[in-house]
Amino acid sequence: MTSDCRLFTPLTLGGVTLANRIAVSPMCQYSAEDGSPTGWHLQHLGSLSMSGAGLLILEATAVEPEGRITPACLGLYSNANEAALAPVVALCRRWGTASLGIQLAHAGRKASAKVPWQGGGPLGSDDGAWQTVGASALPFDDNWPEPQALDDAGLAHVRDAFVAAARRAERLGFDLVELHGAHGYLLHSFVSPVSNRRNDRYGGSRENRMRFPLEVAAAVRAVWPRGKALGMRITGSGWIDGALTPVDAGVFANELHKIGFDYVCVSSGGISPQARVVVGPGYQVPFAAAVKQASDIAVQSVGMIADPRQAETILAEGRADCVALARGFLDDPRWAWHAADALGAETACPPQYQRARPKLWPGAALAYPHRN
Numbered sequence: 001m002t003s004d005c006r007l008f009t010p011l012t013l014g015g016v017t018l019a020n021r022i023a024v025s026p027m028c029q030y031s032a033e034d035g036s037p038t039g040w041h042l043q044h045l046g047s048l049s050m051s052g053a054g055l056l057i058l059e060a061t062a063v064e065p066e067g068r069i070t071p072a073c074l075g076l077y078s079n080a081n082e083a084a085l086a087p088v089v090a091l092c093r094r095w096g097t098a099s100l101g102i103q104l105a106h107a108g109r110k111a112s113a114k115v116p117w118q119g120g121g122p123l124g125s126d127d128g129a130w131q132t133v134g135a136s137a138l139p140f141d142d143n144w145p146e147p148q149a150l151d152d153a154g155l156a157h158v159r160d161a162f163v164a165a166a167r168r169a170e171r172l173g174f175d176l177v178e179l180h181g182a183h184g185y186l187l188h189s190f191v192s193p194v195s196n197r198r199n200d201r202y203g204g205s206r207e208n209r210m211r212f213p214l215e216v217a218a219a220v221r222a223v224w225p226r227g228k229a230l231g232m233r234i235t236g237s238g239w240i241d242g243a244l245t246p247v248d249a250g251v252f253a254n255e256l257h258k259i260g261f262d263y264v265c266v267s268s269g270g271i272s273p274q275a276r277v278v279v280g281p282g283y284q285v286p287f288a289a290a291v292k293q294a295s296d297i298a299v300q301s302v303g304m305i306a307d308p309r310q311a312e313t314i315l316a317e318g319r320a321d322c323v324a325l326a327r328g329f330l331d332d333p334r335w336a337w338h339a340a341d342a343l344g345a346e347t348a349c350p351p352q353y354q355r356a357r358p359k360l361w362p363g364a365a366l367a368y369p370h371r372n
């Protein structure tokens, strides 16, 4: 470390110390087969594991086949999935430097969809659509199928599926598990009054709506080692009347903290196609800041954070403890190297590539004058 910037100081979450406060945000790749990763994942994740980011979180990974967003989504529900993921983890460990996380997810009423480049939207019965499940029997939109409201046996089944996937993640050697509690997927659809119209102990008051996600969280906490890190991606705003607010997010984050979660990532949107999300640089930072003020849990901010100084300011002002970038890393898989250059800090770079780093190889400055 040559500068006193926050972005490149280590961060301890639970029992894991990340080398810096930059995470590669989970990103669905829609390139899996029967839930198992393919060669695409090897090259995609292999590259990002040596990006200089302190943490690389694998995409939303379904805990059961019906919990996949699309038929091409990653899963961790079978021995075959687990075996196929092992070489991906081994590759990232052998050649990369980032700590490794995985996002465990259930898409709920937004499952059984087409991949984005085939238009998104629900699969037709000829395309292999499957019955979806949700908090209530309310479709996501007019043209979406009605999900089956989970009964007690269904809730226990989903909770156990999260636990089983977490055990698989532990066997695979992941450092961190993140539960997906945002973007309108199953856990979020319980917390949000927009999608939860239940009149049992899982619906109605905020306490009741939080109950199922918190039961899942507690069950995963019970099996996920304390020496690793555990977090949830939560919703800072539903962006539509009657949806979740930053106050709800603060309450939820506190409950997760009580259960023993180490961090939350504050995202937003996804609960209704009618929601109007106002996007712009750092558009979700105010939600992260609100959660940080309301709770003692570590907070990750995400969403159009693409400039190193912007990221540094978010941390320096105490609005979040770390940042995650998604598209920024697709656009520039070496984002963390360039951020370190811009902020006068240092980050990991594999020896094979050091000749491209001005700080490590003097000739590189001549080769890339536009970066200096």
Ligand SMILES: Cc1cc2nc3c(=O)[nH]c(=O)nc-3n(C[C@H](O)[C@H](O)[C@H](O)COP(=O)(O)O)c2cc1C
Binding pocket: 025, 026, 027, 028, 029, 059, 060, 103, 180, 183, 233, 267, 302, 303, 304, 305, 324, 325, 326, 327, 328
């Ligand atoms: C290709 C792509 C796939 C994504 N898949 C996921 C995902 O699997 N899980 C998730 O929580 N968010 C997912 N997101 C959202 C990102 O993690 C991130 O929150 C969002 O893109 C905003 O960050 P950005 O402005 O840095 O891209 C995805 C985004 C992109 C661009």
